[in-house]
Amino acid sequence: MIFVSNSISRQKILGLVGITLLFAACSSVKEFPIDKPFVFSNKISLKNNVGKDEKKRLTLELDNYWDDSLKARKVQQFGFIYRLKTPPVYDSANISRSRGFMNAYLNSQGYYYATFKDSVTIDSVHVKERISGILSKRVPMVQLRTNIEFLIDVGKRITIDSVGFAMIDTLHKPIDSTLQNITLAQATYSLLKKGNPYSKQLVSDELDRLAYLYRSNGYYNLNREDIYALADTLDTKLLTLSIDPLAQVQLINEAAKARKEDPKWRFTIMLKNSNDTLKLKQYHIGNLYYYPDIKNVYYNADSLIARKNFKTSVYKNGVMRFDEDKFGFRPLREHTYLSRGGLYDENAYYKSINKLNQIGSWKQVDAKAVVRPNTDSIDIHFFLLPAPKQSWGIDFEGSRNTGDIGSGNLLGLATNLTYKNRNVWKQAIQSITQARFGFEFNIDKQVANAAPKPFVQTQQLTVSHSYSFPRIIQPFKNWKWLNDKINNLDNKKTIFSAQGSYTNRIDYYQLRSLNLNFGFDYTKGNVSTQFRFPNIELYKVDTLAGLIQLFKDNPFLRNSFRNGNVVGVSLAKNILFSGDDKSKIHNIRLFAEESGLLTSFLPNISDQIFSYLKLEGEYRYLKKYTKDELALRAFVGAALPKNGQTIPVFKQYFVGGPNSMRAWGLRQLGLGSSLSADTSTSGYTDRFGDFNLEFNTEYRFLLATIAGVKVGSALFADIGNVWNIRQDPNNADATLSLKNFGRDLAIGVGTGVRLDFSFFLIRVDFAYKLKDPARVANNGWTDFRNFEWTDTRLNGVKIKNYAFQLGIGLPF
Template sequence: MFHSRQVTASLINRAVVLLILLLTLFSCRITKNVQPNKPFVYRSSIRVIADLPNDEKQDLTIRLQNQLDDSLQARTSNIFFIQKLSNPPVFDTANVTRSTVFMTALLNSLGYYAPLIRDTIITRTVSFRRKPDQKRVTVNFTVIPGKRLTYDSIGIDLQTPELQRLALQVKDQSLIQRGSPYSKQVLSLELGRLVDTFRNNGFFRISREDLYVEHDTVIAALIDPNLDPFKQAELFEKLKAKRENPTINVTIRQRPPRDSTHLIRFYIGNVTVYPDLPSTFDTAFVKTDTNTLRRMTFITRSNKFKLPFVANNLFLRPGRLFRQSNYYRTANRIGQLPAWQYANIDFENSDVADSLLDVTIRMYPAKKQKMNIDLEASRNTNDIVTASNFFGVGVNLGLQNRNAFKQSIQTSTNLRGGVELGSNFIQTTEASISHTIAIPQLIVPRFLIYHEGRLKNYQSLFNVNATYTYRKELFEMKSINGSWGYQWSKARQKETTGNININSTHTFLVRIPNVEYTVLNKRDSFQNILNKNPSLNLAFRTGLVIGSQFVYNSIRQKGNKTNAFRVSAEQSGALLGFITNLDKGDLMRFVKGDVQFTHNINYGKSQLVMNAYAGAGVAYGKQGNAYEQTLPFYKAFFAGGPNSMRAWQVRRLGLGSSKFYNDTPYVDLDRFGDIKLEGNIEYRFLIGTLFGVKFRSAIYTDVGNIWNRAPIDTSAAAQGSDFQLNRFYKEFAVGMGTGLRLDFNYFLIRLDWAYKIKDPQRAQYPDRWFYDLTLGSGQFQLGIGYPF
């Protein structure tokens, strides 16, 4: 059955018309293995009518859908543009009633004490020539949650004085606040928070079963889904005064102790560590060594690890008060260290005293060496973690050592070779080798890392790499880079009053120092072109970078929405540039930074992704007696290619609205700028699955451009190449397109086709939109992974 609608499309872009025709197929649904002459569930839906924020309403709708009886859920699978409904459940009105009960119970648990749920059942008979008639049933639910209870007063009344004192100390961290919506899930989380507080203060055996929440009697009865309707009506009369703004009072109380040990504060007794147990059961006798370090006993089978290093990463120490946070910190730390595959931590009552816990830590090493071969795409939106402007597909051979120097130091050596595709098919060839040493600790003075325990992961990084790049008919570039830096991250998880989980991760990277030396050997023809333009000649030259780098990444997930925020900054020559010989020599002096924000809304089988990027840099050094006017090309910004402004070839957009690169001798030059602005919006959707490969597609729009701080030169063709506030927005390029993505789970191949909707070099033309646009005038892009 096809459902279509009339559309109006411009004849200018026939590709859009074709795409719309394809999209109409999405509503096509075929049925298989239907029981003859029996009504079956063809489709079910839930509509929520409530004054709620969109994200909370969508989350509530999803949770209500999960409450539907299995026999009311018509599960489909996609085969390209067709939805397949196989073995649909037979329709039974009892399942509608049961689903209503389930949804009511959910709404009650969220504080909606008087929800209204209506169901509409539509039966349609579809006839076929050679098949029995199908009785298709569509069940539509309309849910009006109504008023929601809010907390009026929250009390804590615990019989044990020490527990009461601890609970009051952390009351300001409570998940329950006066005026916030009622939720059984939040109450359960609040009990869990208190139990964690008690366990972090020595109460090892206390559990959530030792606490309970007491509601005021009227409301407690109203939110009971098993309450007799007549009794509920009676209670409603008592609640008339609160009907407009219903509230509830809750008190957290303590149950009588089932076991006296639940109220004992425990300390750590003996700690026994097995750092090198085999992951498979070994019945053979193995000689072991026993050593004592920091009052902990280490029983080893080999000499794989340095025991002081192991001891430094264990936080359950003899004589200390038991804290659950130290348990998690120890478990997480061992999990972060690459030398171990996993670990088990067990607690037992000590024979010495009732308040002591003996700890046994069993650690199972991972395989020390690892070699891998990967197909990858080199993506560089001026990311300071990478060292080149190479933008292509390559093969990476990597070798890892997970336990160098017997201290879980990970060393990685990577050999990479790749090609970059362009107008001349293979326009760039690159080969590189890199070596990274990741030390699982921050090698800095202790006073700088006072809160090291709060970090999720931290390491010191030493990196060195060498790269050779051949740009056909233009230049050869050889570069070597070395850096020392630190990387750490923090994670946080919480739940909003709308019962939506929020997970956030913050990652920091600092490199001090970062040293790069790049030697550029230019072809004579290329040098002759550069000699005609001093600005370009200063950008394309051998250079030395001595400076520092900083990157901050944040990923925040709330419900079905994910926000990614990234800031980076880099400088070179800020201090050493005051040495005249260096400033006038090869030393590059510049400062640059960029900001990127990506918002992803996941609808299940489709996603809407919006991306914004802004970057700028200033060069202020000298070469000889001339001042640098632009960033060196390997630190500059560019646009065009598979991950940026996809309607243009790689590095072939810009600068601004200038026509400087349109004619000889500059027509074959790559384009770089000091400023870049770009925005993207992309709707991604699943077409279907074939042989285990997910076929996906997308419709997208890219908007952006690059500029210099000053015009390239004084020629008429260079006009519009500089960034000016009164016209930059008129010089945005606009591209639109679609594509096919082959998702193999472990990597994704992207085939994109995009059109130039607005070319900034046609900014003065009356028909600058859709200029010279034909069905075959698009730009093909091959990419690995998503562009953002």
Template sequence: MSTSHRSPHTLFWKFLVAAWLIFLMDSCTVVRKYPEQQPFVYKTNINVIGNFTNEHRKELEAGLTNQLDDSMQARKLDRLVVSVLRHPPVFDSASADKTVEFMRYYLNSLGYFQDSITYSREIKPKGDQYRTYVTFDVKPGKIVRLDSISYTMKDSALQALNNAHLDQALIKKGDPFAQAVIAAERDRITELFRNNGYLRFSSDEIYGLWDTLDISLLQPRLDPFEQLEVWQELRKRRENPTANLEMRLKPLTDSSKLWKYYVGNVTVYPNYTIDTLNGQRHEETVKDVQIIQHGYEFKSKIFPSNIYLKRGDLYNQRRYLRTLNRFNNLGTWRVVNIDQVPRKGQDTVDFVIRLTPAKKYSFTTNLEGSVNQSPISGNLLGIGINAGIQNRNFSRAANLANTNIRYGVELGANEISQFIQTQQVSLSHNISIPRFLFPEFGFVEKFKERFRGNIRSLFSFNAANTERRLLYNLTTINGGWGYEFQRRRWLLTVRLPNIEYSYLQQRDSLTRLIEQNPSLRNIFTDGFISSVVANYTLTGGNNRALNVLRANVEESGLLTGMIRNSFLDKHLYRFIKADVEVARLIRFTKSSIALRAFAGVGYEFEFTRDPAKRNNLPFFKQYFSGGPNSMRAWQLRRLGPGSTVQPFTGANSIPDRYGDVQIEVNAEYRFPVAKPLGIPVNGALFTDIGNVWFLKKSAGTEEQVFKLSRLPQDIAIGVGAGLRIDLSFFVIRFDYAYKVKDPSPDARNASYQNKFFAYPFFKGDQFQLGINYPFIF
């Protein structure tokens, strides 16, 4: 077998060996500047003993590791090939004893009060080094659980308020007697009181009184049978220890902490700085809010709608924090401070809002790049230059206005020639208005009052020109109006309407391709879109696992299509398109797993007036695969549709592949490799599975149209490995992938279609260069 056509099985095993060598790099450790003739801490192990699930055991081990005294930690620095241990600490039993104390405090905070912690050490000489391996054996014992919970507030109003909200309690019978959950319950009670007028009440006013033994068990009994029952009960308590908890209100010396406060005056200083304290002031009152500013930098009318503290209302901490967060999120001010000023001897609190403006204008420029490369077909290098200006106080109303210009090219290269394949120039202008701009109907006012999140009104305009060498020139103009609703972990954006017009000029090569492949006539079209677009994002999870859900829906022409005129009949697209994406990032101590699934479908309605537009979505709305952020074993737009076998160049070729349906699943295992010059370099092993298809039978051949029974046959599979250089503000990513199964090869490689590991080395590999991670995480 020639060297240019290595066995794919040999390639696969070499790939696994290379990946294994990366893992082994960490096992080689060099020790420098160690204590001479003294045992030093080389490695510390923690062994958790007990019947725990793997997940709980790992949580305990991670928490116990954080309790290690500094003198018990051997900190290694990862280099490109080896790990370096500098200045390892001398082993000291006093430090080990202190660590045991820290671990015991940690276990107590989780509800473990019957722990047993011991440690041992083993010295393994290596040359003149006395490497000491320290092992902590931790047996947490039985966790103490809550048997009963009671609340004693002493004040009748507080007691009644607390009793009315016991369904929101964060602790219940059977929960672990743990410090974190009890502290959280104390904070909940405090927040409840502060949201109901008790401005000066704090969590320090509440404490927990607890016991772990029923006093009645200690009472003397003469009846031997009763005494036997007592012994039995004590045995059960040892096997399943419990605690009784009472949340109590401390005796208060300041009676004002039990007063209910009401909102008084609200004063805003919109451009508060040291330089303006003694300058000329302009004062104005709008809807009970007093605005004092120096000059006329801001319109006074914008402030009342962003302040949720209304004169005469009962004080509510939630509304105070909502006001604080609102001004912080606007981006117009760099410092936001709200002082709460209770009136002496009164149940009224005034608020003084001091706002220090951020710099009004900011300029940004950046360079981006990506590479798709194949030794057979050449490479495609993408370079983009972006320049933008942001106005943080557009129209003196705290609106954010962004204007961006971008120029990008894709350079194609092979052994014969080098030229620009694609170039694009685009201009975008967006205005974000931090208010809900809508005609003042009754239900609108009620909605704005009840909605507890942030609302923005959005205006966007985009214009772009794309020249695809020898194929087409596409000019697109897009404008839209919409709203953004954000609350806690979800974000909803609605654009109504979204107006878009695309004008396509066919070049000679595309005209010839359409003559040879008439189905392309239904894809490469221009036209008009009048749509409604909705985007929804939901985030969740914890420190160990992050989750993201994204859903997008776009509908065009459903109502607009009822208007009959020659322009709409010829140009209007009438379609619906929806897709959903789910991603999960699972974190381990040093590594992580990123999972992602995507599914999308678009349907062009049969009642679209122009017959040429009925079979497919327009190509600029279709899905495509390949490239650094999708199926990485394929070049950009070089996969699918379905099990197509056609050339990418020459007669009867289809250079770019699109589809109305896309399914894709990605999995990536990430791990640290080295940290040269303090820059983290991480490795990755990944697999990508998916494809694109046409939806309608009239759009293409049987092999190109999505059919559930053909899914196993049509799915493409790629595997690969990569490196990620984390520069903090962005990540440079190098990915190398191999086509494990290719359902849509070039006609010259038809013999490899749908065969596992069929490609020779120089035909089935693909190098990708990307910026940041390939999908959400």
């Protein structure tokens, strides 16, 4: 933090900042060649004959094609300082090599008519360099910095004029057109489209698509190398016969002009003629063999296939060969997408391997296809290496946050005990039993005139047990349309879970709960879904003396701390995608939970059921650079009460702590711009709201690697708050309203240090309240002219304007 005297002018401050940034942006040079020009910088400039996005893409890609002896490699340090170490000596002969590499890349992208101009300048820079053996002073030297620039006119990009298919082997009679028919039936999915730009990668991807299509239609021996793309670059006008030499010259000139202004190529995907008749033979599935208890990863597949002393169980859909009776056949059958007598399908082959792997009962699944001699049948052998059936685990969690009064200085510790059974009832059913013990210790100083706070603030015990069945369990076996939809789902599971928990907030309340739910998990493409019906949660709250006193001061809280139950349904969707740019990852999560609708028709119990609708949406974005990354998160959640009720506290939102608004302690921000919790003398300052809005951004960068441990840092900002949706007449500033929305938003900024041990990450963050809705002065904003580390509330209580957060793992 920089403290600035009021006597220093704003212009001087800006000038100082500008000079600092200028020096930070400059590159220092270490171990440079003495008295020789060396490569100091590389630059590529494209003429404005391509679109903005395409220009940016080509510029970034072309920068990777400088010859190694002509490339200035700068190392980034501390996120913004660049250092040039051991730069190469400049040699003009390497100009042509770089030009050749770049031209070859442009050809692969469809630019065949590029022109290059190079510009080389040498600057003499006087520096002082310490020479080995001279310790008392630096020796003046001259750096001959060579700056190399390529000005490239890429010309017009080749476009696709037409696409045809000729997948027929003319060497053999009679001619078989099956392959051609399969190709034409899927022609609409071709990656080569008329009018689209050409690139070698695009053609390669199209050939891969076709090879995959053929191998998924029984052509087991047909490979990528057996098909090729023929590009016709000839202008058809040149085929016009003319005895007039002037007319022929004119045609040649017109063709050259058209080729330069709007070059177009015609493509034909063709099958190579081969003497191997098996290339065009369609194969069918013979037998399916399963080896579910392979002993070790170093097995020999051929030896196992030839072995005769296995125990054998024969079923309609396959054969199990085993030594010990550990697994039933059902999970194997339900996760195999090949069937006897059907065409060999490479897509179904690898899908079966992947789905068997995902169950969790086996730690490795492989397969081998064996062609029966002189037949059109293929036997598939699945080799499954079991995971340990039972396992125990123990882990510890810790968090520390320092912030406001009350519970603003907390140390949280938790222990998790886990028992896992990966093969219940021999059906590859996963069973998980967990016990969690957690404590919050209040290590903050006592606040004057406030109620004393116990050292142990919160105790929590949670025990849960769940079963995960590797299939969708549903009673409608005869509904073909439903079963077809279920069969098209991936990683499908039926979940049954039960959880009981006890939470003791010392002096305030004791919460007991029992949760039961049944539902399904599955994925479809890049969308994963969690559906729970019914979702049953039973709650009992015992109010203690501290909370009873709070009710007297704020009766509005009483409805949030009442006994009740949840009976309803929940649905969660998670969408993960990256698009064309694989360095960008987008993650969208949608969640909806409802309670009370099903029981509203039962008047005898409806009064005991919480009635609400809870909706959430979250978007995460991650952009990865070479060593750095930019992470963004946006979250909005609303718990909407129904039938005049109030949302129970265990369904409300809170922020603050190491994973949320980090400038505030855990549960110490909000509600809105209300001061009721900050000025309370009860000692209970937890804040819960019905509506939560939050934006987070982090720029993460690597500082150094020490003894294999990556030491990183981040610059971050958090924006958000929590509010009540229903109007509280005793606390109007806690209610969400458009009028006060800007005033209610809290903003925290900060930095931190992250120690990445690969298997876990420890994070220490420091955050400062740039804007605090509870800060009365300056509309909540920090006044840097009168900067203070603490803020004094109207009742004289001092609040810290910063917080230190200790966390495990990244915040988002």
